[in-house]
Amino acid sequence: MRILDNVTSPEDIKNLTLGELKQLAGEIRSFLINTVTLTGGHLASNLGVVELTIALHYVFISPDDKLIWDVGHQSYVHKILTGRKDELRGLRSKGGLSGFPKASESPHDAFDTGHSSTSVSAGLGYARARDINRESYDIIGIIGDGALTGGMAYEALSDLGASKTRMIVILNDNEMSISQNVGGMARYLSKIRISKSYYRFKHSARRFFETLPLVGASAVRLADGFRERLKYALVGGKLFEQFGLKYIGPIDGHNIAEIIEYLNFAREAEGPVLLHLLTKKGRGLPVAEINPEAFHGISPNGDTPALSFSKKSGNILCSIAENNPKITAITAAMTEGVGLENFANLYPNRFFDVGIAEQHAVTLAAGLSKGGMRPYVYIYSTFLQRAYDQILHDVGLQDLPVVFCVDRAGISGPDGVTHQGVYDISYFYTVPNMQILAPKDLCELSFMLEYSVTATHPLAIRYPRTCTAVDNGRQIKAFNPFEWECLNDVKSKYVVLAVGDRMISIAYETLKTDSKCFALYNARSIRPLDTAVLDRLKDKTVITLEDGIRSGGFGANVLLYLSEKFKNPNVKIFAYRDGGIEHGTASELITEQGITAKILSEYIKKH
């Protein structure tokens, strides 16, 4: 009988022996490997936090104490220990468990996450509320070294250090973001790692323990005894100390006994503490330990898309850059995800991975543009939300020809509500001087990227990861980035304006049953609208299809234009309902949102 089978809540591990906790760690690892290879998800990150999560639930009392998982992709072990083990088999699929913490799923999920670098801010908010309400629970933010590249984490550490309130920040340092971690902080952490062998738990430890409530001799005696059992030293961390946090570490993040002992010390401290853990991403699965990047996020059964907009985009940029030394590419910790691996290898001095720092990425691009370069910012639609002000203030208002390659646009699927790329049309629409394009297929993406080199204003090209367009002979005859392409030139009362490959595919699917039922346009330019086409649609029923939300989207702007032009225009908008879209496959979710060939053809029959 596995110990894991008897664990249905954190209470069930409180009385286990150290040997049993270690056995449990092994069982959880096997369970994770067997399950996540089937469901898909963030395998390597979770394998790295098995001991940490067990120790946290051993020491703290969740949900009274608050565990806040930064990004949240590493919360599967936490889910397993908090009564959701059996549901893990439905991870990330429609109606199943979310791949991220969700308060609506469990009271043990103290804060919903998905985007990076929020845990310290959220934890400090909890801490201030606790202090005002005269409560006494503990708050623990668990942040990776990758997430620590995000500027928001520093704003929060600065505030936390000054606040002097009680909160524990656990820095889970595995030297990896999705790829190898980057930047000055990563270098600083690696220095601490190296120096640990030169120091031995000396005065810094004594000083630390003397600050504990157990003040004085007993604490120091405890520390002295403790010292004997330590393999690692308390060293470095000066930078965190300067912020006002007590630094403890670095310690072995796979040694349960050691983590428990340090957590117990940290919880007794009076002010904020940062506990620096060294872990191995992918721990226990040799292939993942050797290549953690490949196992950061895996698809169910290892599926990869046949036609990838991401790969195509990165590769086209490589060929454009060959003859154009001004081309530069920027990613915020997603080199592989956005298809820039080849560019990074071919043009290392024109490639910038800035870490999880989308805001910086955008203003960096603005600066590059001012300096005479032609910057391409490759960021997922959902993460680019972070940089709205930088897009507007630094790029849009200055009218700089920065190109945004907006990946994972539209419904992205299993990562769920925090990751759907459905807001970008609306936010780009508000940015002065911004042109927004969406390709109908890979071929059109090449035309758009070639055009982008000559663009004189800010430009966003949005596309999902996988290209769903089947080749219906839809080759591009003449590409004009401002004109909509007529794909079905028939005389009909109905005119469908479809944005992007997914929506055009749905329109084509509808035309299969009745090829004359509507005229179809590829509305490749979402902004500006092709007013030459719109001006001809006076007495038509105009139907818009887009892979984005209704509010402020393409359809909404078509309606606005037509209502200013004609009296009572007849416009039907197919777009996503406002509010979040949970996890599932993209096609399940698009169907759930009521955008299908069947619904489109029924609408036309009825109206």
Ligand SMILES: Cc1ncc(C[n+]2csc(CCOP(=O)(O)OP(=O)(O)O)c2C)c(N)n1
């Ligand atoms: C704002 C934002 N940008 C990008 C991402 C994509 N992302 C998810 S996990 C991750 C790496 C996180 O590294 P780290 O915090 O060290 O965790 P690890 O997986 O190494 O345990 C990135 C870049 C994100 N979730 N949020």
